[in-house]
Amino acid sequence: MIRSIPVSTDAEQGLPPVLEVDGLTKVYGPIGPRTLERTGPDAPGGGTNICPDTGSVVALNNVSLKLYPGQILAVIGESGSGKSTLLKTLYLDEPPTEGSALFRDPGLPGNTWDQAHDLFLYNPAQARRLRDRHIGIVRQNPKLELNFNISAGGNIAERVLAANAAELQGHPHYGDIRQRALDLLSETQVPTARIDERPGNFSGGMQQRVQIAKALAIQPPVLLLDEITTGLDLSVQARIIDLILDLHDRLQPAILLVTHDISVVRTLASQTIVMRYGQIVEQGLTDQVLEDPQHPYTQELVNAAL
Amino acid sequence: MNLAELQSPQHREHTFGLIDETAKREIRRATLKAVCVPGYQVPFASREMPLARGFGTGGLQLTLSMIGEGDTLKVIDQGSDESVNACNMRDLITRVCPGVEPTFKTEDASIFQTRHRIPETPMREDQTLVFQVPYPDALVVVEANEARRVQMHGEADYARLFVKLYEDIVQYDEITLSHRYPTRIHGHYIIDPSPIPRYDVPKLHQSKQLNLFGAGREKKIYAVPPYTEAKPLEFQDVNFRVEDHLDDSGRRLTCCKCGADNTFLDELVLTDGSRAYACSDTEYCRRMVMQAKAARQTEGGTP
Numbered sequence: 001m002i003r004s005i006p007v008s009t010d011a012e013q014g015l016p017p018v019l020e021v022d023g024l025t026k027v028y029g030p031i032g033p034r035t036l037e038r039t040g041p042d043a044p045g046g047g048t049n050i051c052p053d054t055g056s057v058v059a060l061n062n063v064s065l066k067l068y069p070g071q072i073l074a075v076i077g078e079s080g081s082g083k084s085t086l087l088k089t090l091y092l093d094e095p096p097t098e099g100s101a102l103f104r105d106p107g108l109p110g111n112t113w114d115q116a117h118d119l120f121l122y123n124p125a126q127a128r129r130l131r132d133r134h135i136g137i138v139r140q141n142p143k144l145e146l147n148f149n150i151s152a153g154g155n156i157a158e159r160v161l162a163a164n165a166a167e168l169q170g171h172p173h174y175g176d177i178r179q180r181a182l183d184l185l186s187e188t189q190v191p192t193a194r195i196d197e198r199p200g201n202f203s204g205g206m207q208q209r210v211q212i213a214k215a216l217a218i219q220p221p222v223l224l225l226d227e228i229t230t231g232l233d234l235s236v237q238a239r240i241i242d243l244i245l246d247l248h249d250r251l252q253p254a255i256l257l258v259t260h261d262i263s264v265v266r267t268l269a270s271q272t273i274v275m276r277y278g279q280i281v282e283q284g285l286t287d288q289v290l291e292d293p294q295h296p297y298t299q300e301l302v303n304a305a306l
Numbered sequence: 307m308n309l310a311e312l313q314s315p316q317h318r319e320h321t322f323g324l325i326d327e328t329a330k331r332e333i334r335r336a337t338l339k340a341v342c343v344p345g346y347q348v349p350f351a352s353r354e355m356p357l358a359r360g361f362g363t364g365g366l367q368l369t370l371s372m373i374g375e376g377d378t379l380k381v382i383d384q385g386s387d388e389s390v391n392a393c394n395m396r397d398l399i400t401r402v403c404p405g406v407e408p409t410f411k412t413e414d415a416s417i418f419q420t421r422h423r424i425p426e427t428p429m430r431e432d433q434t435l436v437f438q439v440p441y442p443d444a445l446v447v448v449e450a451n452e453a454r455r456v457q458m459h460g461e462a463d464y465a466r467l468f469v470k471l472y473e474d475i476v477q478y479d480e481i482t483l484s485h486r487y488p489t490r491i492h493g494h495y496i497i498d499p500s501p502i503p504r505y506d507v508p509k510l511h512q513s514k515q516l517n518l519f520g521a522g523r524e525k526k527i528y529a530v531p532p533y534t535e536a537k538p539l540e541f542q543d544v545n546f547r548v549e550d551h552l553d554d555s556g557r558r559l560t561c562c563k564c565g566a567d568n569t570f571l572d573e574l575v576l577t578d579g580s581r582a583y584a585c586s587d588t589e590y591c592r593r594m595v596m597q598a599k600a601a602r603q604t605e606g607g608t609p
Contacts (some may be wrong), residue, residue: 115338124457124461125460125461128461128463132465140451149467150473151476152472153472153476153478154469154472154473157469157472158465158466158469161465161468161469161472162463162465165462165464165465171540171541171542172542173541173543174472174475174541174542174543174544175543177472178472178476196476196477200483234538242496
């Protein structure tokens with residue numbers, strides 16, 4: 001099946017970005033006065049992300065990006081380039097060393113496009129609310145996101161219950177939740193007959209689809225995808241990518257996609273960011289970046305693709 | 307000091323209520339806080355008691371910290387006044403608290419120390435019910451890390467408890483929790499109401515008596531004050547329900563001793579292998595039997 005690459009129409013309509021990351025920096029370890037300037041792709045010796053002064057690891061160095069509503073933005077780079085750390089910080093798993101991430105959700109009741117909040121200033125309760133209601137994440141390892149001790153349906157129920165906790169005032173409706181879980185599983189092509197099985201009984205591809213169903217259970221405006229096809233065989237990869245495209249067509253979440261697989265980027269993303277040693281080395285339209293790479297590292301990366 | 311001296315009357319003397327006054331004060335302070343924040347688990351410095359942790363040390367410390375001369379004490383163990391745990395606890399408390407009268411009668415008691423039952427006889431505003439609690443935190447079944455549980459309680463983040471109920475319904479078509487049923491107090495905190503049967507949970511709702519929960523091993527005190535909302539977790543379409551005590555033909559089982567059909571029943575296996583049912587609350591059962599006997603006598607006595 002040939003699909004056209006989804007193009008962000010909202011960006012053209014002039015809507016502000018749903019997520020606006022500015023100057024995001026994350027350093028593991030002590031920061032010396034020259035830590036940031038002595039690391040990165042242009043550091044002597046072919047680049048490094050380890051500070052020669054302090055030995056700290058600079059995972060992200062002054063990363064800025066804008067994610068528009070309905071857009072699919074890919075972040076590519078080798079392992080250790082900081083792309084997963086970027087997602088972890090945005091999902092508030094870890095606090096950043098510096099920087100801000102403005103979040104605007106038009107879906108919030110009473111919220112308008114003018115109101116934006118810096119995620120990193122949220123208190124723990126607000127952070128939990130953000131993760132429960134506004135941002136979905138699909139990780140490379142389903143074990144990190146799914147609870148393997150409860151059924152696939154229970155995993156989805158957990159997310160639905162957490163998102164609606166305030167509205168339901170402790171009186172959720174079992175039948176509704178069950179139906180929602182069934183709908184989501186059929187949308188993500190998991191056989192609904194297996195809803196009550198534990199994710200451990202499923203194949204890797206199915207676990208990944210359950211994870212996608214869980215992330216989508218609340219119809220989040222922002223979806224973070226972290227290497228979702230890595231470790232799956234090619235036919236399963238193709239089906240997962242197809243599923244993401246299909247869901248994106250219908251639900252229109254903004255997607256931040258982290259991967260090191262060029263073909264996934266080519267199929268899914270309209271815009272691409274290339275990262276190395278914690279810094280953005282190149283960004284632009286996917287076609288442009290992949291067909292006419294400017295930075296030597298991007299050239300190397302594109303040429304190395306099989 | 308030799309053994310004889312240690313055993314001499316002057317050394318056998320101890321403060322009223324066994325634990326020292328500063329310890330009592332600390333427990334009372336925790337208790338007050340627990341009453342002020344219904345359902346919140348207040349940490350306290352649980353003392354060593356002359357019984358093993360897990361045998362009711364939490365309830366015992368609560369009772370000893372507030373009992374005084376003139377109080378009347380009833381001790382309940384799974385509804386019974388006569389089991390080993392109840393007898394020993396009652397003996398201990400009355401021995402270290404001179405002036406405290408033990409009783410079996412629900413109406414006469416001012417302080418109840420109970421293990422896993424609430425009496426059948428309705429209680430009054432001037433009575434206090436002290437529960438012995440093995441596991442104070444309802445979230446322990448879904449979250450092993452205590453620091454995280456504390457945060458979950460603070461944010462009223464109870465979605466995972468509902469998931470537990472969801473899984474139950476999926477598997478068995480009903481909620482299978484038979485005891486320690488998670489109950490929301492005053493619209494916020496969810497408590498583990500100690501291993502009382504589901505049958506007793508509605509008795510906590512808008513109760514007349516003060517309910518205090520003490521977990522000695524886990525060092526927590528919490529409370530359901532009088533006239534406070536206590537709602538067991540349920541779905542809109544799958545409701546909490548108490549044990550119905552129906553037999554195979556759908557009839558309500560009755561107590562084999564007093565004939566009551568409105569009490570929580572224990573199952574007894576008789577020597578021939580057959581089953582009988584009797585009131586779990588032995589004091590209530592005995593009173594019913596006596597009343598029936600008295601009624602029969604007056605009937606027979608009338609010419």
